Amino acid sequence: MVEQSTRATDRPLPLPRANLLHLLEQMVLIRRFEEKTMEMLALNRIRGYCHWNIGEEASVVGAVTALTENDRLITSYRDHGFAIARGTPPETVMAELFGKEGGCAGGRGGSMHMVDIARGYFGGYGIVAGHLPLAAGLALAADYLGEDRAVLCAFGDGATNIGAFHESLNLSKLWHLPVVWLITNNQYGMGTSVHRASAEAELYKRACAYEMYSEQVDGMDVLSVYEATERLLRRAREDREPSLLETLTYRYPGHSYADAGKSYRTKEEIERWHQRDPIRLFQRYLEEHGILNQGEYDLVERRVSQKIEEAVKFAEESPFPSPDTLFKYLYAEEGTK
Amino acid sequence: MAEGTYRQALQQALREELIRDERVFLMGEEIGLFGGSYKITDGLLQEFGEKRVRDTPISEEGFLGAGIGAAMGGLRPVVEIMTINFILIAMDQIVNNAAKIRYMFGGAIGVPMVIRTPGGAGVGLTAQHSQSLEVWFASTPGLIVVAPSTPADAKGLLKASIRSNDPVLFYEHLMLYNDKGEIPDEDYVVPIGKAEIRRPGKDLTMISHSLMTQRSLKAAEELERNHGISAEVVDLRSLRPLDFDTIAASVRKTNHVLCIEEGWLSYGIGAEIAARVADECFDWLDAPVKRIGGAEVPMPYSKPLESAAMPSHERILEAAIRARRGS
Numbered sequence A: 001m002v003e004q005s006t007r008a009t010d011r012p013l014p015l016p017r018a019n020l021l022h023l024l025e026q027m028v029l030i031r032r033f034e035e036k037t038m039e040m041l042a043l044n045r046i047r048g049y050c051h052w053n054i055g056e057e058a059s060v061v062g063a064v065t066a067l068t069e070n071d072r073l074i075t076s077y078r079d080h081g082f083a084i085a086r087g088t089p090p091e092t093v094m095a096e097l098f099g100k101e102g103g104c105a106g107g108r109g110g111s112m113h114m115v116d117i118a119r120g121y122f123g124g125y126g127i128v129a130g131h132l133p134l135a136a137g138l139a140l141a142a143d144y145l146g147e148d149r150a151v152l153c154a155f156g157d158g159a160t161n162i163g164a165f166h167e168s169l170n171l172s173k174l175w176h177l178p179v180v181w182l183i184t185n186n187q188y189g190m191g192t193s194v195h196r197a198s199a200e201a202e203l204y205k206r207a208c209a210y211e212m213y214s215e216q217v218d219g220m221d222v223l224s225v226y227e228a229t230e231r232l233l234r235r236a237r238e239d240r241e242p243s244l245l246e247t248l249t250y251r252y253p254g255h256s257y258a259d260a261g262k263s264y265r266t267k268e269e270i271e272r273w274h275q276r277d278p279i280r281l282f283q284r285y286l287e288e289h290g291i292l293n294q295g296e297y298d299l300v301e302r303r304v305s306q307k308i309e310e311a312v313k314f315a316e317e318s319p320f321p322s323p324d325t326l327f328k329y330l331y332a333e334e335g336t337k
Numbered sequence B: 001m002a003e004g005t006y007r008q009a010l011q012q013a014l015r016e017e018l019i020r021d022e023r024v025f026l027m028g029e030e031i032g033l034f035g036g037s038y039k040i041t042d043g044l045l046q047e048f049g050e051k052r053v054r055d056t057p058i059s060e061e062g063f064l065g066a067g068i069g070a071a072m073g074g075l076r077p078v079v080e081i082m083t084i085n086f087i088l089i090a091m092d093q094i095v096n097n098a099a100k101i102r103y104m105f106g107g108a109i110g111v112p113m114v115i116r117t118p119g120g121a122g123v124g125l126t127a128q129h130s131q132s133l134e135v136w137f138a139s140t141p142g143l144i145v146v147a148p149s150t151p152a153d154a155k156g157l158l159k160a161s162i163r164s165n166d167p168v169l170f171y172e173h174l175m176l177y178n179d180k181g182e183i184p185d186e187d188y189v190v191p192i193g194k195a196e197i198r199r200p201g202k203d204l205t206m207i208s209h210s211l212m213t214q215r216s217l218k219a220a221e222e223l224e225r226n227h228g229i230s231a232e233v234v235d236l237r238s239l240r241p242l243d244f245d246t247i248a249a250s251v252r253k254t255n256h257v258l259c260i261e262e263g264w265l266s267y268g269i270g271a272e273i274a275a276r277v278a279d280e281c282f283d284w285l286d287a288p289v290k291r292i293g294g295a296e297v298p299m300p301y302s303k304p305l306e307s308a309a310m311p312s313h314e315r316i317l318e319a320a321i322r323a324r325r326g327s
Ligand SMILES: Cc1ncc(C[n+]2csc(CCOP(=O)(O)OP(=O)(O)O)c2C)c(N)n1
Pocket: A051, A076, A078, A126, A127, A128, A155, A156, A157, A158, A159, A160, A186, A188, A189, A190, A255
């Protein structure tokens, strides 16, 4: 029931060259995008919270890339990278952060509530584990309607201690729902380490209580994450079997804008995780396999940097929503209060 | 037209909507094999099968949230919460998800679902099983809250709720399930957001919903018979959106107002209506707006204490006379 997979990087090329390069570019895009949001926060272009995926790029990109076009994604508030990985244009993510009409939620959602229904992204949610029951329901709908799709539901290590986690896993197994539960274990819920929060710190083992298959993978290795997610999504789609996947990763910055991330983590620990930077690791892998050289990597950085400049420009130029639209979208029928 | 109970009316609505729309399905604790805690869904599992009538574990947050997700995924779930007292476990799903999803995602997606749940006191179910919490939901933008007081409205409002594109909290009353009334035969809906004048009158407007509307009607008869007061009884039916136009029209006619509710008065439905009447109908008032509601205590067990905690016939009558007198 419980398995630890071997590192995918030890195996022959699992994907065509172009796809491998795409994984890299997506990871770089998310890293640079998040860094830009820090700058924009300092300039007061962005308000409120900002939860970054920096350090988690392999977990995010590996998992999301494994989705088919038909599959659905739903996540926690740490969602900028998930939206971008799913193909939501970075400019609409940035515009959302700026609170602009051109944002993916029209500026109504902000950092924690990215969304892109057309691409099967059912949104980011701000209550820890509050979206897990929704994922069960999305999977139920797919099953009910006989649709060929699975649901990927991403959340943090901290979310596994809430009732909604357990209720959702139970329902999904009981009803054979096509869903993959993805724990992005970045070792901390705000400042509380997994060991200080979970009696069973090997989080993937919790699936045992629900007779559910589960795995733990190296969340710094994009190919391991991709390979496991792809396999588990297929199992969900074809066999109507839910599963739990835990990726072991790390968030390099603080929890959100008001946290430097240093009071509860040692310098040594942070440094140790930096040595396994998911982007560097994958860059080295590609170089070792003769797929990428430094010049090509620089090109990736240049393309990404251009996309991000365009994203900022789009966000700057997009208009703010008019106060006249304050009650728009409250109900299906306009004018209802 | 045929006579039927409030319970039968609800079942008819569910049955007809299950037949009308393949996407409609029911989900809740004990609604299938057991036949429903209050037998609203009795027989529907046998008729429609497990796909359409789904028994759930005792997992309110889980299955109510799954209802929200299913609605986002293209279905029309009707989720039953055994009684409103247990809904608190699922409060986060209702308030933080169902009510907010359309708005916080800029209209990208909505949540067309119904949450059916009964509440109310009066049969000795005590502190944790006797509450009227519908107002908590009525104060939440993004939700629709309806509370029928008659069999015909129970059916028509439930159908309207199932066809609504927004999340509806459908509040039923345990003490109304056996009430009888005429139920139209044809396929009909009662529009959401429209109050109903249950009894016309010229001296006093009595505003209420659910069980308290039935109690108000009884009190109004006695007011007419023994006290020479002609009371107009407004049945809110919808708590959100609130049909203030109907209220205001009645106030302009009677110039006296009594709000009756079973729940606690503080920050309640009567408080909301009194504030709006004071604000928007001040010139039409001949006396202060009066309110009557449940005593602000956890519901006690002992019969005389329970009776003392509820707006009884006698207390409604007395409050109505005072509202008319202005004292
Ligand atoms: C129910 C709830 N309690 C508390 C919070 C405040 N909070 C926001 S994020 C967070 C930590 C969550 O940690 P984890 O699930 O590991 O996700 P991560 O932020 O690490 O991605 C907390 C406690 C919340 N949003 N929701």
